[in-house]
Amino acid sequence: MDRSIAVWVSAALALVVLIALPLGWLGWLSVSGEHGVTLAHYRDAFADPALQKALWNTVVLAFWVGLVSVAIGAPLAWLTARTDVPARGLIRGLVLASFVTPPFLGAFAWVMLAGPNAGMLNTLWRSLTGADAPLLNIFTMPGLIFVVAIYTFPYVYIMVSNTLALIASDLEEAAAILGAGRLTVARTVTLPMVLPALASGFILAVLQALALFGSPAILALPAGFHTVTTQIWSLFQFPPKVEQAAAFSVPLLLATALLLDVQKRLLGRRGYAAVGGKGGQRRTIALGRWRWPALAACLVVMSSAIFLPYAVLAKGAFARAWAQPLGRDNFTLGNFTFTFFEYGSTRAAIVNTLELAVLTACIGAAMVALLSYITNRRLVVGHQLVAFLVLAPVVVPGVVLAVGLFIAYTRPPFVLYGTLWILFLAYLTKEMPVGYAQADATFRAIPADLEDAGRVLGAGRLRILKEVTAPLAKSGIIAAWCFIFIGVIRELSASILLFTPSTKVMSVVIFDLKEEGQFGAISVLGLVMLALTFATVALVQAALGRDVLGARR
Amino acid sequence: MTKRFVVAAVAALAAIVAGAIAGADAQTPSKHLEGARKEGKVVWYTSLVLPSAEKVAKLFEAAYPDIKVEVHRTGSQRILQRVMQELQANIKNVDVVHTSDAGHYVFLKEKKLLAKYTPAGVDAFPAGFKDKDGYYYGLRATVNAIAYNTKAVSAAEAPKTWKDLLDPRWKGKMVTAHPGYSGVIATHVLALVHLNGWDYFKALAQNKLMIVQSANDPATVVSSGERVVAADGGDYSAYQLKKKGNPIEIVYPKEGVPLVVSPTAITAFAPHPNAARLFTDFTFTRDVQQVMADSEGLYTGHPDVTYPADKPKLSELKLLTVTPEELEKRNEEIKKRFVEFFGA
Numbered sequence: 001m002d003r004s005i006a007v008w009v010s011a012a013l014a015l016v017v018l019i020a021l022p023l024g025w026l027g028w029l030s031v032s033g034e035h036g037v038t039l040a041h042y043r044d045a046f047a048d049p050a051l052q053k054a055l056w057n058t059v060v061l062a063f064w065v066g067l068v069s070v071a072i073g074a075p076l077a078w079l080t081a082r083t084d085v086p087a088r089g090l091i092r093g094l095v096l097a098s099f100v101t102p103p104f105l106g107a108f109a110w111v112m113l114a115g116p117n118a119g120m121l122n123t124l125w126r127s128l129t130g131a132d133a134p135l136l137n138i139f140t141m142p143g144l145i146f147v148v149a150i151y152t153f154p155y156v157y158i159m160v161s162n163t164l165a166l167i168a169s170d171l172e173e174a175a176a177i178l179g180a181g182r183l184t185v186a187r188t189v190t191l192p193m194v195l196p197a198l199a200s201g202f203i204l205a206v207l208q209a210l211a212l213f214g215s216p217a218i219l220a221l222p223a224g225f226h227t228v229t230t231q232i233w234s235l236f237q238f239p240p241k242v243e244q245a246a247a248f249s250v251p252l253l254l255a256t257a258l259l260l261d262v263q264k265r266l267l268g269r270r271g272y273a274a275v276g277g278k279g280g281q282r283r284t285i286a287l288g289r290w291r292w293p294a295l296a297a298c299l300v301v302m303s304s305a306i307f308l309p310y311a312v313l314a315k316g317a318f319a320r321a322w323a324q325p326l327g328r329d330n331f332t333l334g335n336f337t338f339t340f341f342e343y344g345s346t347r348a349a350i351v352n353t354l355e356l357a358v359l360t361a362c363i364g365a366a367m368v369a370l371l372s373y374i375t376n377r378r379l380v381v382g383h384q385l386v387a388f389l390v391l392a393p394v395v396v397p398g399v400v401l402a403v404g405l406f407i408a409y410t411r412p413p414f415v416l417y418g419t420l421w422i423l424f425l426a427y428l429t430k431e432m433p434v435g436y437a438q439a440d441a442t443f444r445a446i447p448a449d450l451e452d453a454g455r456v457l458g459a460g461r462l463r464i465l466k467e468v469t470a471p472l473a474k475s476g477i478i479a480a481w482c483f484i485f486i487g488v489i490r491e492l493s494a495s496i497l498l499f500t501p502s503t504k505v506m507s508v509v510i511f512d513l514k515e516e517g518q519f520g521a522i523s524v525l526g527l528v529m530l531a532l533t534f535a536t537v538a539l540v541q542a543a544l545g546r547d548v549l550g551a552r553r
Numbered sequence: 554m555t556k557r558f559v560v561a562a563v564a565a566l567a568a569i570v571a572g573a574i575a576g577a578d579a580q581t582p583s584k585h586l587e588g589a590r591k592e593g594k595v596v597w598y599t600s601l602v603l604p605s606a607e608k609v610a611k612l613f614e615a616a617y618p619d620i621k622v623e624v625h626r627t628g629s630q631r632i633l634q635r636v637m638q639e640l641q642a643n644i645k646n647v648d649v650v651h652t653s654d655a656g657h658y659v660f661l662k663e664k665k666l667l668a669k670y671t672p673a674g675v676d677a678f679p680a681g682f683k684d685k686d687g688y689y690y691g692l693r694a695t696v697n698a699i700a701y702n703t704k705a706v707s708a709a710e711a712p713k714t715w716k717d718l719l720d721p722r723w724k725g726k727m728v729t730a731h732p733g734y735s736g737v738i739a740t741h742v743l744a745l746v747h748l749n750g751w752d753y754f755k756a757l758a759q760n761k762l763m764i765v766q767s768a769n770d771p772a773t774v775v776s777s778g779e780r781v782v783a784a785d786g787g788d789y790s791a792y793q794l795k796k797k798g799n800p801i802e803i804v805y806p807k808e809g810v811p812l813v814v815s816p817t818a819i820t821a822f823a824p825h826p827n828a829a830r831l832f833t834d835f836t837f838t839r840d841v842q843q844v845m846a847d848s849e850g851l852y853t854g855h856p857d858v859t860y861p862a863d864k865p866k867l868s869e870l871k872l873l874t875v876t877p878e879e880l881e882k883r884n885e886e887i888k889k890r891f892v893e894f895f896g897a
Contacts, residue, residue: 344624519773
């Protein structure tokens with residue numbers, strides 16, 4: 001018997017505990033009453049008109065975010081993948097930047113940009129037109145949809161542009177030769193081929209919107225409405241209604257699972273012979289006089305997602321009064337000194353965040369490497385189950401996972417609440433699927449022949465893993481490490497329920513400051529978070545030799 | 554007031570306070586000092602606005618360099634949530650609890666979670682600042698007031714009374730903080746319910762207010778111009794902003810202003826009990842109470858504290874008060890009805 005089997009089995013078991021424990025508790029608590037099993041918590045939750053409204057708001061939000069993301073992401077993908085629009089590299093880079101920007105920072109920045117009265121864009125609009133009404137009001141459902149969509153469309157972009165890269169131009173050209181106009185070709189040939197990718201991008205965007213906590217908390221609560229995530233969070237206020245929160249989490253969990261299943265079917269059905277490997281020609285479409293207007297349109301999108309929010313954060317960091325123009329009277333370094341030297345929580349939070357990010361990334365990368373090796377090489381009985389479990393957290397929104405973890409780890413035998421370990425478990429579980437997808441792709445690309453050669457020469461599995469496979473997989477695993485790291489430093493929706501005052505992380509501190517209206521300090525910490533994120537992205541790019549979204553350089 | 558001036562002022566004050574305490578030490582060294590030194594720190598959950606809380610902590614650390622203050626600032630209701638959640642998981646972290654919801658202390662006392670402790674010098678405080686059983690004492694007080702942006706609203710147009718806020722001309726132009734977060738606001742809501750009934754809030758909600766969380770935030774929203782009238786909020790945050798040159802003015806409605814006395818108490822399970830006592834004594838010294846009155850614009854129970862000339866004295870205001878017992882009993886009702894009217 002192979003000695004290595006113990007390693008594989010314990011990795012798989014760790015996975016089961018990681019996921020089954022919190023979700024098991026969540027399910028149990030949602031039906032447990034004083035006298036055995038009850039549906040009372042569900043009844044309480046779903047009969048409450050406030051909670052019904054929150055549910056409906058979430059449906060509206062998620063659906064529209066999906067649509068807007070498609071409307072932005074698909075044309076951008078087509079432009080950069082298929083046309084001669086100028087500065088394609090720049091556009092891709094900016095899409096990537098929007099992908100990694102923490103959405104709650106974007107939401108916060110948009111409060112400064114498009115608050116109906118003090119928002120800078122509205123002030124500008126009024127001074128230009130003399131109008132009384134604001135141009136934009138971010139504290140509305142459309143405002144919320146917009147702010148969520150500009151950080152969610154990259155999911156559609158990635159799906160569509162990767163598909164477009166696999167479709168040869170032959171069919172499109174055949175149609176063109178037969179006399180079809182450019183639009184007709186797009187409508188009748190290209191569109192049907194990318195439809196599954198579009199639909200699945202739509203679903204991914206919907207899922208993001210369902211799970212988001214920070215943006216609704218920043219934009220919906222001031223406007224007087226809740227979403228499911230903010231409602232679950234407020235059920236934790238004293239006296240906490242944890243059972244109701246658990247019951248209210250279940251539909252979110254089911255909706256996510258259902259949508260992902262639909263997405264999987266859509267992608268699985270991609271039986272079009274035309275979407276093959278990388279064979280065939282992909283000819284660039286000349287946009288002619290539309291080249292520059294197309295670029296301008298891309299840049300408008302990107303200024304909403306990147307340029308304007310980043311600029312306004314930078315301004316907020318250096319201004320005494322964020323709503324006033326920056327000038328000699330309104331310039332200060334005080335926000336920085338306050339944040340770093342006077343505000344006691346900052347440094348502890350940065351240290352906690354970095355510790356957690358490094359720890360989670362190291363253990364997470366090791367785990368996904370092992371697990372994807374197991375599933376790729378089919379090393380244990382039930383490897384399909386391992387693959388299923390490792391991807392399962394995708395269906396668990398951060399808030400829901402946090403409710404489960406809170407229940408599981410505030411009572412014996414494992415009391416972890418109050419320590420960094422409960423956050424660690426949350427992050428590890430939550431980031432596992434992303435890391436696994438990366439590691440899985442890596443191992444798929446490494447042929448088993450090399451390992452077989454090692455086996456023939458008498459080496460054990462573990463030695464082969466160390467000496468043959470690991471060196472080949474190195475850059476892919478580093479990338480997985482970085483994805484996990486980025487995911488951890490921006491995590492808010494689970495952290496907000498699991499932190500204690502001595503285990504605060506950066507995102508929680510930013511949220512705390514938001515509740516008190518300390519704009520300067522938030523801007524400073526936001527910039528720190530962005531700097532950390534982009535430094536890590538640079539590291540991934542260096543490790544992979546390509547950009548994170550999947551295109552070769 | 555410039556940043557540098559503030560820093561210098563804090564340093565100078567710290568020196569004075571430290572001197573005063575060292576002087577006191579020479580005669581009667583605090584009996585908690587040695588124990589506090591051994592404990593090395595005190596953990597303070599506080600709802601005092603962040604810069605003010607950090608200032609008090611810095612003053613203490615300047616006076617007692619070998620004892621650190623760990624400040625955890627959040628809204629009153631969140632503090633109670635934290636304390637109870639931690640206890641449920643058997644975590645004993647907090648030494649001193651300071652919130653603006655006096656009802657919390659009734660609740661905590663009943664649960665036997667508070668230690669009996671009478672800070673030095675509070676005998677002379679008025680009755681409203683003292684628990685009859687000796688568990689908690691009012692560290693500071695504020696009143697809820699209306700604030701308006703002077704660039705957008707003239708003094709003549711500005712609302713003068715709570716009822717003026719019901720005028721449809723303020724529709725979409727006001728901001729309120731949240732009783733589910735802030736104890737100052739929970740107290741405010743109850744006091745105005747006494748005055749005008751829940752119908753007042755039902756009618757107020759028709760004016761579509763922007764909802765923020767902290768009682769400090771309405772003033773920042775108004776001074777930024779995002780909304781022009783704050784329907785509630787501690788007058789001290791508006792006062793501080795006004796002092797810094799922001800376009801904001803305070804109105805003390807003539808029907809009366811809800812008085813919020815914010816108690817402080819030491820927990821029964823305090824991991825650093827001596828440091829907690831030393832810190833509590835320190836915060837009740839005249840010097841620290843005077844700092845709160847001067848630079849923070851707060852009221853205090855200390856009879857010897859003097860107030861800035863540009864702020865009304867408490868005795869000049871008609872005060873609306875609620876009892877801690879009623880606040881505790883109606884806490885759920887206050888939060889629930891507010892959410893019912895305002896939506897979130």
